[in-house]
Amino acid sequence: MTTNFLPTNNSFIISCEECGLVVSVSKLEEGQKAHCPRCDHTLTKKIGHPKQKTLAYALTCLIMLFLSLSFPFMSFSFQGLTQEITLLNAVNMLEQYQNSLLALLLLTTVIILPTIYMSLVLYLYVAASKKQTGSKRIIFLCKLLFKIKPWLMVDVFLLGVLVSLIKISSLADVSLGPSFFTFCLYAVLVVKCVSLVDRSWLWEQFIPIQQFKKKYQGETQHANDHLSCHVCHQINPISEETIPICIRCHSSLRYFDMNKNLQQVWALLLTAIIFYIPANVYPIMYTVSLGSTEPSTIIEGVILLWQLGSYPIATVIFIASVFIPLVKILALCWLLITAKKVRNLPDKNAIQKLKVYRVTEFIGRWSMIDVFVVAILVALIQLKSLMAIYPGPGALSFAIVVIFTMLAAMRFDSRMLWRDPKYT
Ligand SMILES: [Zn+2]
Numbered sequence: 001m002t003t004n005f006l007p008t009n010n011s012f013i014i015s016c017e018e019c020g021l022v023v024s025v026s027k028l029e030e031g032q033k034a035h036c037p038r039c040d041h042t043l044t045k046k047i048g049h050p051k052q053k054t055l056a057y058a059l060t061c062l063i064m065l066f067l068s069l070s071f072p073f074m075s076f077s078f079q080g081l082t083q084e085i086t087l088l089n090a091v092n093m094l095e096q097y098q099n100s101l102l103a104l105l106l107l108t109t110v111i112i113l114p115t116i117y118m119s120l121v122l123y124l125y126v127a128a129s130k131k132q133t134g135s136k137r138i139i140f141l142c143k144l145l146f147k148i149k150p151w152l153m154v155d156v157f158l159l160g161v162l163v164s165l166i167k168i169s170s171l172a173d174v175s176l177g178p179s180f181f182t183f184c185l186y187a188v189l190v191v192k193c194v195s196l197v198d199r200s201w202l203w204e205q206f207i208p209i210q211q212f213k214k215k216y217q218g219e220t221q222h223a224n225d226h227l228s229c230h231v232c233h234q235i236n237p238i239s240e241e242t243i244p245i246c247i248r249c250h251s252s253l254r255y256f257d258m259n260k261n262l263q264q265v266w267a268l269l270l271t272a273i274i275f276y277i278p279a280n281v282y283p284i285m286y287t288v289s290l291g292s293t294e295p296s297t298i299i300e301g302v303i304l305l306w307q308l309g310s311y312p313i314a315t316v317i318f319i320a321s322v323f324i325p326l327v328k329i330l331a332l333c334w335l336l337i338t339a340k341k342v343r344n345l346p347d348k349n350a351i352q353k354l355k356v357y358r359v360t361e362f363i364g365r366w367s368m369i370d371v372f373v374v375a376i377l378v379a380l381i382q383l384k385s386l387m388a389i390y391p392g393p394g395a396l397s398f399a400i401v402v403i404f405t406m407l408a409a410m411r412f413d414s415r416m417l418w419r420d421p422k423y424t
Pocket residue numbers: 016017018019020021036037038039040041
């Protein structure tokens with residue numbers, strides 16, 4: 001499929017991030033979305049009242065986070081002893097048991113990065129309302145905003161909290177503090193706010209996309225006349241410079257290099273595979289009950305839950321911690337191994353593979369649930385020798401598996417799924 005577009009006053013050309021096709025997009029009305037005609041990827045969207053709406057969500061998010069940190073999160077009572085925690089306690093507890101890296105992970109993905117993200121949204125949207133132009137600072141902050149986005153895990157943490165609640169409720173009395181409810185609101189608002197921020201729209205507020213008289217057509221990755229900026233989506237004519245720089249946001253541009261991309265993804269994926277072994281062999285946590293300590297690996301935890309009759313939780317943990325990481329690793333391996341065969345395959349095949357890739361990318365972060373469950377249990381259940389839970393070395397290895405499979409999926413350039421017209 002080839003397209004042939006010349007930009008007009010009411011349209012601009014961009015290249016689809018997922019399949020590389022050069023597409024002409026008309027200026028959108030509020031509430032409209034533009035999709036790639038070939039792979040259906042959402043190229044850009046314009047929500048109703050983008051500035052006011054996004055600012056309102058970001059501000060409410062920050063208020064809810066402040067409330068979530070100010071009051072008790074939940075408490076746990078067992079045989080007359082009560083333990084109450086706040087969100088920050090959970091981080092402190094992990095740190096006490098020499099799990100500073102896990103504590104850092106929790107603090108970063110659930111509190112620090114969302115705070116930075118929301119503050120950036122506030123700053124940039126206010127700047128956009130004041131019609132500021134793309135200064136060096138604005139460009140830097142815009143880039144930072146989109147770098148942070150994949151690492152916000154507030155929704156995953158909330159599911160982790162719900163799973164731990166059901167897990168603990170079979171052991172003892174659990175009561176929820178006011179911060180638990182504000183945290184639920186915070187999680188929903190973060191997800192909504194992130195969905196309102198559109199990359200193309202935001203860049204357009206500061207630096208308008210540059211247009212050319214020349215016709216660009218076909219696929220960016222196979223054309224030798226232009227490169228698409230992965231940061232701001234500007235199409236850049238190829239120049240003589242050795243390091244090509246985007247004319248709009250000054251990011252360095254990457255030439256499409258399938259072999260190099262395959263190597264990088266393999267390296268990230270192999271790291272994940274290596275850590276998958278200790279993640280499953282070593283205990284993810286130790287449970288102390290009436291003086292005796294019992295280690296449990298991920299799979300032992302699932303089996304125990306199943307034997308205790310907690311079928312829904314056993315299923316959630318099994319899917320998130322065993323099934324998803326394995327399927328994700330296998331799916332990426334399959335995409336990488338078959339990438340070189342793309343040359344002879346029709347578009348239909350590419351669309352199917354792209355669907356597999358999209359699912360892989362979407363589900364990846366949800367595997368972090370088990371790590372968060374361990375974090376909450378460790379923070380909450382600390383009644384000395386009566387009953388206590390400590391993190392095991394498996395938890396950190398497992399977090400590394402999740403992070404590296406996410407990095408591998410992000411690094412994978414899905415444009416390689418489309419064949420090069422030179423070989424047909
Ligand atoms: Zn596309």
